[in-house]
Amino acid sequence: MTVSVRIPTQLRTLTAGAGEVQVEGSTVGEVLHALDGAHPGFAPRLFDDDGGLRRFVNVFVADEDVRFLDGLATTVTDGQTVSIVPAVAGG
């Protein structure tokens, strides 16, 4: 599967300024690790020591928070968009 990953400002130094990149993967976890493979530096920012998403990282698949889906095991389909969004906002 090829999916688009939307990158927040804070992480665009890792993608040479690109706000959206294409990577391969069939789950959110695979997509994010593929992202780290193509643009090294994502993994330590996104994952905690146990390999889960950091507390202040939100990931959305087709605009739904993966915490309401199957987390990193959430499956993605060809052409879908995965968004990485800082959790600290709002209120």
Add this chain to the structure above:
Amino acid sequence: MDHVTGLRCRECGRQFPAEALHVCDYCFGPLEVDYDYRGIAAVVSRGRIAEGPRSIWRYRDLLPVDDDAPVDLGAGFTPLVRADRLAAELGLGELWIKDDTANPTGSFKDRVVSVALTKARQLGFKVAACASTGNLANSVAAHAARAGMTSVVLIPHDLETAKVTMTAVYGGTVVSVEGTYDDVNRLCAELTSERPTWAFVNVNIRTYYAEGSKTLAFEVAEQLGWEAPDHVVVPIASGSQLTKVAKGFAELGEVGLLDRRPSVRISGAQAAGCSPVATAFAEGADAIRPVKPSTIAKSLAIGNPADGWYALSAIRDSGGGCAAVTDDEIRAGIRLLARTEGIFAETAGGVTIATLAKLAASGVVRRDERVVALVTGHGLKTVEALSPGTGPTVTIAPTLSAFDEAVTVVDDLGGSEDRGATPPPA
């Protein structure tokens, strides 16, 4: 001159300059304003504050931005009302209501927006934007108009009518989004990356914005004669307000405005239809599990609260409690506050009062404590929540006989009134 030394990540401690930053670019943790507290202590005093304006700007030494002409509609210095009749109903002793319905746009959001837009203007922003459950939208639109800034406000599509009208009237752009507040918030968080020249007050300006809520603690202490209360009950949406109220009391001790470092118990109030923090508190959990909100308390309907974890920590660290109340309890809370104290609160205020009642009944809020409940928004904003159950007692023809037939009022003398020609007591 402000006393800000920079921004610091609450999670990993990395330091950043005092710019339009809200998130640590390493771990995504929230940034917090650092101050030179020694410098503040050297200049601040009760007398200097007393000579200041009757607004949040009397505490300018403790705010993250200083300006001789802030973006200001008069936010803050709202009444702190002794609530003996409500206390008697709840079995409490000394109870006070911090009546933030009295703010210029009818909610505590004027405190945070006045700070945020003053800072945004200093940073050179011309556009003020936000994601809002309604109260923030009202306040951003109004303060932007006041400052001559352009406003772009994003709200969920199902807000109360008054909150939409009270935003649109100021002439800015109001974007109604087909989704929940959490959807709106996610959209704004993404938009912040795409519109870097806009000041999203609760996204890229959030670090400064949130500090405005400290003024609730400052005012409560000043209005109690520079004493801290024993216990404060605070509604929780994102959790920012509760966290900053705790910080505010701590700072008063830090800079010497209180005679000793205060020990204030802080309790949180949520609606049962959106209670991720109260649930984590009840379960003793270390993580906040997001929820899909369903409650009449739309201003508190944040299912994925950004500061939920810090609010939970502040409650636990202070020895406070946290509870959630149903929609019926929220309505009853609104009516109870109105009936006993003459204050008409929006649904969030109903949440606070109903939660206060619950915590009092369970002994978490105690009779021997000096208690303050924060009522953060005006009831006119959410009249739908009470109708049709709140209306005329009776409808009659315009005749004396119709009145006599339909109306019986119990007066102070304890019986049905029949005043006739008897003059009222002197």
